[in-house]
Amino acid sequence: MIDLNDVKKVRQIDSMSSLLTTERYDMQFEEGLKIAENFKIEKPMHNFHELVILGTGGGSSVAAGLLRSYLFDELDIPVIINQGYNVPAYVDENSLIFVISHSGNTEETLSAFEQVKSKGAYMLAITAGGLLQDKCAENQIPCLIVPQDIGHPRRVLGYIFIPILVILSKLGLISDKTHEIQQLINLFSELKQKYGVDVPVEDNPAKQIAMELYGYIPLVYGSLDYYDSVAWRIKNQFGENSKLMAFYNVIPNLHHDEAVGWDMPEDLISKFYLILLRDDELDSPKIKKRKDITAEMLSARMGKVRQVYAEGPNRLCRMFSLVYLGDFITLYAPIYRGVDPTPVNIINLFKTKMAES
Incomplete structure (x- = not known):
């Protein structure tokens, strides 16, 4: 490593x-x-x-x-x-x-x-x-x-x-949206002091999560109304950056179907690492309760459950604070394994084969 x-x-x-x-x-x-x-x-x-x-x-x-x-x-x-x-x-x-x-x-x-x-x-x-x-x-x-x-x-x-x-x-x-965008720009300046390359592991949540993920299958749970697409983004970044198969779903939807799959055999469900996206301001009381229950139930089943919290003065900032954390996690995860995060050889191979007559 x-x-x-x-x-x-x-x-x-x-x-x-x-x-x-x-x-x-x-x-x-x-x-x-x-x-x-x-x-x-x-x-x-x-x-x-x-x-x-x-x-x-x-x-x-x-x-x-x-x-x-x-x-x-x-x-x-x-x-x-x-x-x-x-x-x-x-x-x-x-x-x-x-x-x-x-x-x-x-x-x-x-x-x-x-x-x-x-x-x-x-x-x-x-x-x-x-x-x-x-x-x-x-x-x-x-x-x-x-x-x-x-x-x-x-x-x-x-x-x-x-x-x-x-x-x-x-x-x-x-x-x-100019004011909100300016606030987001300022937030990025602050957050890179938490997640950037020069920040040591002991002070860097992105590096910590990337290391904890080793050997697990990433699973990202977001929520309606604002964190479905953030979860989708992070899932995609695990594929392109980390070269890992990853999955995502959305609360409350997943409690009506996927949750039944939590009863899968222990040797299978223990391979998952759940990243649960949370927001103390934007999550409604019902969504907060569902996330609390989800974390409680899955902490006893999955290999690891990590809850990450949005931050920032407006909705745009809060959504992108988790996008930003996800980007860093998915870049550090392959580097921890000695893998370059940027090349997408499979995609390029697919394009080459599609171009063949």
Whole structure:
């Protein structure tokens, strides 16, 4: 195992500097805010029936999920995440469509783009370039160009999520979120003093959890109304960053089905490490009670139960405080095993095979 207090070794294994990128989320999110504020878009005289976000993977679709959770009680049209090649029949001229592909070359998103184009929906895009940028130029579709980074969209939520918020405000669909975003930027600056590479294990919860996870299967439980997408994000990060199969579910839903599976044989359930997402402010009394009971019951069954708590002055901060912790945990976990967290060889192999005639 790698000593996570060996800063030089940790950064050496992290060959593409994903930890450094994460430590710099405050700067990334601030840049994302400035880019979005400078994006010129006319407010359409239109009553949209739904917001459909075309996007896949740990950047685009997760950003859409976080948006849906964050705006749960404010945005008065449904948010639909469309991750496939095709779009549903209800997409029409009354739909607001965000087309999001960091590379600009995601084949599912480009396929869905072509279908939407023929339906007369109001479209705009967020990308770092590629075919999507070209197609937007050809069809005079508003397109926000964001920095490319290294082509791993899971590292650039600040260039995806923040512009969506700003654009929705420009369109008059939500209130101005600038103050909340600034508070989030400040929170990132504080939290990297808890989770960053230079912080030793004994003072670093992210490193501690990453080490405890060794030999277990990660399971993340979130909750409605705000932490379903956060749990989804962390689960995805375990796959891409940690190279681990992981699972997630949502309270209260899971108490009506998955909970029966807690009676599985002890030698199986003991292999799970549960990360339970909690919020002393946003969780309702009923949800708090359900989480208390869940932690109590599973502490006697699973290999380990770790409860982590949101922090920050507003909902955006509180949600992203756990996103941020999850990002660090899932980066330290593979490094502890001596594995570089950034390459996604399986995904690249899949793309190669898909391209074969």
